[in-house]
Amino acid sequence: MTSPDYSFEQAAQEAGSRIVAGVDEVGRGPLAGPVVAAAVVLNPARIPDGLRDSKMLTARRRAALAEILQDVAQVGIGSASVAEIDQINILRASHLAMARAIAALPVAPDHVLIDGNMIPRGLAVSAQPLIKGDARCVSIAAASIVAKIWRDRVMWDLAQQFPGYGWETNAGYPSKSHKAALQNLGVTPHHRRSFKPVHNILYQDKSISD
Template identity: 45%
Template sequence: MLLSRYQDSYVEAGCDEAGRGCLAGPVFAAAVILPTAFRHALLNDSKQLSATHRLELRQVIETEALAFAVSSVSPQEIDRINIHKASYLAMHQALDALKLKAEYIIVDGNRFIPYRQTPYCCIVKGDGKYLSIAAASILAKTYRDEYMEQLHSEFPQYGWSQNKGYPTVEHRSAILSHGFTPHHRRTFRVTDPQLTLF
């Protein structure tokens, strides 16, 4: 895991999202500014960590980060503007909410919508390479998981406490049996094994 080469020169924020490929629930995004001296042996891409380690690291990140913010965009907005734009909107909202102004942004993935003329760099699999992106991936993932677990008590038939809204066979079958909820993304195909957009 690395610090970006720009971190010594700029106030740098790492950004990542969680829930892009889900059939239900918002997409969440986080922005994190870490101290230049920050290190943690466990910090990695959130998908490579256990739930216990993610929660442990979330507490460390929230305590030690110079600034962090988490935001979400609703299923209704996702359907209106599409999931890609909604993911970037959530990142922009998180950047807006930082208590420090980001002077440089590093983003997980290969695309980004520019934010307020702030220079940025897209990094494929950046959540496994750069500390601030990994930290953002952990915050986005843990906040979204908690949100879906809360929704599960209202709609237990969809199994959101386990699948978190992702298109598992059980989740798709539940939609076909019980229909949509207000938390489902109506523009996403339900019957395909792989998620596609209409």
């Protein structure tokens, strides 16, 4: 399997964009917690070895790379809350998180490379979507790592407040134990009510009470 490289950033720079950021999000599939995005501007002279799509790395390697990236790159983090996810839908919320991550960068980018096939609405910067960007573009791979680590820490913190759902290990994704806990312990304020498994439990409970 080929590693992501710096060719997309280089092409954008050769076309006149001085500062190029990679953007990715994590957390579209979980039943609980925010969706989190990261934007990363790499220094081509200080790209850490081993940057990959975060899903291809061990938890320890992800954590180590995320720490290195905080030192050698420009990083912005953005998120959209459960309330926003339920209000505007998960796709728009993930795009909102991306826009917030770009805005949070310490330096304003001239161009952004975005994982996926869509550009968030209303971006005030030129953008290029890249399907499977985290496997092709090293800046997007870096963003996927930072976003994953950030969101996992959020879910670990929430797990301390709401034990029993396994968020410290499943990060809010619909594992068998998480779905069983939903049935047994009920819906928390951090569950996405617009997602079918959560909605069905709420609807079922309402039907019983009616």
